[in-house]
Amino acid sequence: MKFATFASLVCLVAAAFSPANAQVADMNKILYAYLRGTETGFDPAKYSDTGSVEIFKSIYETLLGYDYLARPQMLVPGAAEAMPEVSEGGRRYTFKIRPGIYFSDDAVFKGRKRELVAQDYVYSLQRLVDQNNRGAPWDFLFKGKIIGLDEKIAEAKRTGKFNYDKPIEGFKAVDRYTFQVNLTRPDYLIPQMMGSPATGAVPREAVEAYGDDFDGHPVGTGPYRLREWQRRNHIVLEANPNFRGITYTPPAGAKVDEPIAAQLAGKTFPRIGVIDIRVIEVPQAAWLAFDSKQLDVMQEMGTAYARMVAPDGVLLQKYQDRKLQFYRESQGNTYWHMFNMDDPVVGGYTPEKIGLRRAISYAYDQQWEANIVKQGQAMPAQTPIGPEVEGYDASYRNSFYRLDPAYGNAILDKYGYKDCDNDGFREAPGCQPLLITYLDQSNRDTRDYDEMLQKMMGSLGIRLKMDKKTFSDLVKQRQAGQYMMSFGGWNLDYPDAENFMQLLYGPNAGPVNEARFKNKEFDQLYEQIASMPPSAERNAKLIRMSKIVAAQAPWILTNHALFSHIAQPWMIGYRPHPSSKEYWQYYDYDQSMRRSMTGR
Amino acid sequence: MTTMTEKVSPGFWRAAGKRLWADKLARGCLFILAVYFVLALASTMGWLAKDWNKQVAVSWAAPTMVGKQQQDSHGFKVEVIAPDAEARALDPLTPFEAELTAAAKAYQQEAVVLADTLPLGADKVGRDIGSKVIKAAQTSITVGLLAALLSVAIGTVFGAVGGYFGGRLGDALEWLYSVFTSMPYILLVLAFASVLGGGVHTVILVLGFTGWTGTYRLIRSEYIKQRSRDYVLAASAIGASDARKMFLHILPNVSHLILVQLSQDVVNFIKAEVILSFLGFGVPVEAISWGIMINEVMPELVLGKWWQLATVATVMSLFVVAFGLFTDQLRDALDPKASRR
Numbered sequence: 001m002k003f004a005t006f007a008s009l010v011c012l013v014a015a016a017f018s019p020a021n022a023q024v025a026d027m028n029k030i031l032y033a034y035l036r037g038t039e040t041g042f043d044p045a046k047y048s049d050t051g052s053v054e055i056f057k058s059i060y061e062t063l064l065g066y067d068y069l070a071r072p073q074m075l076v077p078g079a080a081e082a083m084p085e086v087s088e089g090g091r092r093y094t095f096k097i098r099p100g101i102y103f104s105d106d107a108v109f110k111g112r113k114r115e116l117v118a119q120d121y122v123y124s125l126q127r128l129v130d131q132n133n134r135g136a137p138w139d140f141l142f143k144g145k146i147i148g149l150d151e152k153i154a155e156a157k158r159t160g161k162f163n164y165d166k167p168i169e170g171f172k173a174v175d176r177y178t179f180q181v182n183l184t185r186p187d188y189l190i191p192q193m194m195g196s197p198a199t200g201a202v203p204r205e206a207v208e209a210y211g212d213d214f215d216g217h218p219v220g221t222g223p224y225r226l227r228e229w230q231r232r233n234h235i236v237l238e239a240n241p242n243f244r245g246i247t248y249t250p251p252a253g254a255k256v257d258e259p260i261a262a263q264l265a266g267k268t269f270p271r272i273g274v275i276d277i278r279v280i281e282v283p284q285a286a287w288l289a290f291d292s293k294q295l296d297v298m299q300e301m302g303t304a305y306a307r308m309v310a311p312d313g314v315l316l317q318k319y320q321d322r323k324l325q326f327y328r329e330s331q332g333n334t335y336w337h338m339f340n341m342d343d344p345v346v347g348g349y350t351p352e353k354i355g356l357r358r359a360i361s362y363a364y365d366q367q368w369e370a371n372i373v374k375q376g377q378a379m380p381a382q383t384p385i386g387p388e389v390e391g392y393d394a395s396y397r398n399s400f401y402r403l404d405p406a407y408g409n410a411i412l413d414k415y416g417y418k419d420c421d422n423d424g425f426r427e428a429p430g431c432q433p434l435l436i437t438y439l440d441q442s443n444r445d446t447r448d449y450d451e452m453l454q455k456m457m458g459s460l461g462i463r464l465k466m467d468k469k470t471f472s473d474l475v476k477q478r479q480a481g482q483y484m485m486s487f488g489g490w491n492l493d494y495p496d497a498e499n500f501m502q503l504l505y506g507p508n509a510g511p512v513n514e515a516r517f518k519n520k521e522f523d524q525l526y527e528q529i530a531s532m533p534p535s536a537e538r539n540a541k542l543i544r545m546s547k548i549v550a551a552q553a554p555w556i557l558t559n560h561a562l563f564s565h566i567a568q569p570w571m572i573g574y575r576p577h578p579s580s581k582e583y584w585q586y587y588d589y590d591q592s593m594r595r596s597m598t599g600r
Numbered sequence: 601m602t603t604m605t606e607k608v609s610p611g612f613w614r615a616a617g618k619r620l621w622a623d624k625l626a627r628g629c630l631f632i633l634a635v636y637f638v639l640a641l642a643s644t645m646g647w648l649a650k651d652w653n654k655q656v657a658v659s660w661a662a663p664t665m666v667g668k669q670q671q672d673s674h675g676f677k678v679e680v681i682a683p684d685a686e687a688r689a690l691d692p693l694t695p696f697e698a699e700l701t702a703a704a705k706a707y708q709q710e711a712v713v714l715a716d717t718l719p720l721g722a723d724k725v726g727r728d729i730g731s732k733v734i735k736a737a738q739t740s741i742t743v744g745l746l747a748a749l750l751s752v753a754i755g756t757v758f759g760a761v762g763g764y765f766g767g768r769l770g771d772a773l774e775w776l777y778s779v780f781t782s783m784p785y786i787l788l789v790l791a792f793a794s795v796l797g798g799g800v801h802t803v804i805l806v807l808g809f810t811g812w813t814g815t816y817r818l819i820r821s822e823y824i825k826q827r828s829r830d831y832v833l834a835a836s837a838i839g840a841s842d843a844r845k846m847f848l849h850i851l852p853n854v855s856h857l858i859l860v861q862l863s864q865d866v867v868n869f870i871k872a873e874v875i876l877s878f879l880g881f882g883v884p885v886e887a888i889s890w891g892i893m894i895n896e897v898m899p900e901l902v903l904g905k906w907w908q909l910a911t912v913a914t915v916m917s918l919f920v921v922a923f924g925l926f927t928d929q930l931r932d933a934l935d936p937k938a939s940r941r
Binding site: 284287302303304308354358367371376379397400401403405414448450451454466544548551 | 677678680681686687691692892902
């Protein structure tokens with residue numbers, strides 16, 4: 001009796017001091033997941049690789065975010081109370097931050113609760129353009145758009161130090177909870193940027209206290225925090241006790257997966273206390289782990305395994321009998337072959353250079369790569385824009401893309417690429433030597449791909465050499481324009497066509513526009529679509545841009561990868577997201593079912 | 601003058617050859633190896649498996665004895681459409697369209713009829729596994745033989761110099777040997793391979809440069825043993841040079857060891873090439889080897905396409921076993937004191 005009184009008193013006191021929606025994650029629930037590539041670090045300003053973003057997305061909170069179930073993707077408020085207020089004709093965005101959001105406890109806060117305020121975003125967003133953050137891989141989000149920001153970047157270049165203390169008009173904390181973005185020109189994509197995981201808020205005192213160790217010591221307001229990290233091997237996240245706890249309501253007017261929405265209704269998230277993530281790079285090992293029930297969810301399985309479990313896109317009977325949950329879906333990505341437009345052999349805009357690139361494009365077999373090399377886990381691309389993205393048109397067919405090596409050979413003959421020395425290979429006009437070097441990645445298994453390229457060039461009588469480099473060297477060389485031909489791929493940062501078209505925008509030539517393509521009409525169209533809200537007119541411009549790309553052929557489009565995801569029968573509320581990120585905070589599982597089937 | 605040829609005892613090599621030929625197992629192995637070498641030679645000359653790289657069947661056509669298999673209905677068809685006015689206006693090639701279309705006729709190739717089955721089946725891209733395994737044998741056997749010759753040559757010269765002279769020079773070679781053997785073999789090979797890059801030639805060089813250590817130790821100890829023998833001292837007494845003693849007097853007395861070492865290395869290097877190619881450091885994309893074929897098998901097995909593995913495993917293990925047994929017999933034959941029979 002006495003004990004009961006005391007206990008209820010404790011409960012009463014605890015209730016009085018905790019927010020109404022305190023998080024209710026069950027710390028005994030452990031979700032077993034995997035990363036198919038390695039991570040590098042959890043500082044959002046420094047890293048943009050898939051593995052790292054995947055993890056830090058759950059640690060930090062962005063002002064806006066993409067709804068878990070809405071398809072096509074829809075932006076919804078995150079740390080902001082509501083969608084931003086747009087004024088000055090698209091030049092000013094005002095965000096109201098939800099009061100009462102706290103960072104996870106950390107020694108740097110000296111035992112006090114640290115609330116998230118507008119100033120945190122002013123600081124965090126500026127970090128994204130600070131070159132001292134490993135070259136600022138995210139600087140394209142804001143460079144050239146924000147009032148006062150470019151001056152600061154120029155100043156930092158001079159002094160070598162980015163001055164965070166000097167206020168700028170572009171990113172402004174109007175009051176404790178009001179954050180304002182002021183732009184140099186109207187830009188309708190600012191909300192999309194604020195949904196990119198890179199724009200999560202970090203506390204300045206923690207970044208400054210930990211320095212480079214902030215990579216492995218992230219402090220955020222998100223649903224999870226880092227408990228344990230063994231580099232490139234094992235990552236453990238645990239529910240952030242300071243997280244407010246969220247519920248799921250489908251946004252108005254959105255198309256959602258109804259059964260999954262019903263499973264989520266009325267619950268407070270996150271429900272799983274611990275996320276145990278292993279890095280498993282070999283697809284076979286990942287599949288065996290899933291098959292033996294050591295993994296609960298398997299996002300993005302390897303192509304051979306996807307084909308094995310579902311040869312025609314439908315799960316085989318034996319897996320259906322196990323009640324596995326299976327999804328095969330397109331995501332916002334595009335892959336291509338590209339030419340360095342500054343290269344003296346394959347680059348340039350004279351008729352014979354365009355002819356050479358177009359001939360190669362006629363020798364490329366889109367269908368072969370999608371069906372044979374990628375095992376049907378990819379669909380041929382018609383425009384640079386990835387699917388599940390604003391501006392993507394699934395019904396559009398590009399007349400420039402057809403397999404016709406005979407036509408390609410005719411083009412080469414016309415422009416004087418003749419076999420002068422009768423060795424079976426063509427020479428460049430004027431009997432200059434012609435050898436195309438293709439920059440490729442050495443430490444991945446690309447034999448199918450390489451054989452396809454040899455066959456493609458062989459059908460035109462062009463000599464090809466594969467130049468194999470490690471991935472980091474390859475990226476460096478591509479960004480510096482030290483290559484002739486290579487491959488490229490892009491995963492969306494935000495689901496808008498602009499995010500894809502910027503890859504070919506002239507002034508972006510360099511690390512972003514790696515093909516260094518410059519076309520006046522394309523650039524003008526890009527500038528128009530960048531500050532235009534979605535419309536039929538904008539879509540027509542996007543199609544025209546795609547045709548320019550196909551006609552000039554700085555890129556030869558290949559495909560959009562499809563992804564297969566599989567989950568164990570005990571998973572509740574699981575739905576893969578087209579951003580290729582996991583929404584762990586909404587996952588749950590049936591404890592008793594898992595225990596009875598695995599003993600875990 | 602008495603003649604010295606009254607009773608001719610058979611020479612060392614002749615006797616060894618006789619002992620070898622008398623053995624049924626050795627004869628069998630020799631026959632199998634001869635078949636392999638003939639196939640490899642025929643493929644090098646272009647008489648066999650010339651078109652191994654051509655698609656002749658549907659993707660993963662099954663072996664004839666298994667019969668035609670249901671193809672997965674997965675896959676996309678790219679619909680070819682005629683260009684619209686906008687596309688024509690943007691295309692710098694439009695003015696020459698008629699001319700190019702006419703010229704293209706000369707390049708038009710007849711469509712190949714793809715087989716549904718092949719005697720040994722087809723791989724992912726529809727190539728005949730039979731031709732492929734022969735072409736692969738050519739690469740693998742070439743790599744094995746040349747790399748073995750190179751490594752044995754290096755090992756013999758180093759071993760002879762180190763064993764014969766000893767002293768500072770011997771110490772230096774011992775030091776080099778310790779450096780090479782202190783590293784795990786596969787890591788050493790990978791380090792060399794990543795520095796030298798890919799290609800058949802570099803595979804041979806890599807294996808040759810890393811594989812000499814065994815031969816070196818063997819030959820060195822033989823030379824230490826032989827250099828104080830009477831026949832060497834006799835040669836010194838009549839003023840033979842060091843080089844003459846090393847290579848004309850001592851070498852023939854250790855040559856049987858070299859031969860055995862050579863044949864062991866061939867097998868080892870064929871296996872090493874498989875590992876190198878499996879790890880992506882092997883032969884280039886235009887070539888094929890047994891290692892590459894084994895590497896391709898992994899995802900195939902997942903999908904139940906077992907025939908490439910069956911073929912390459914049979915062909916390769918037969919070769920390796922035959923060569924291994926032959927080496928054993930050769931050692932026995934060359935060492936008259938070893939009478940295991």
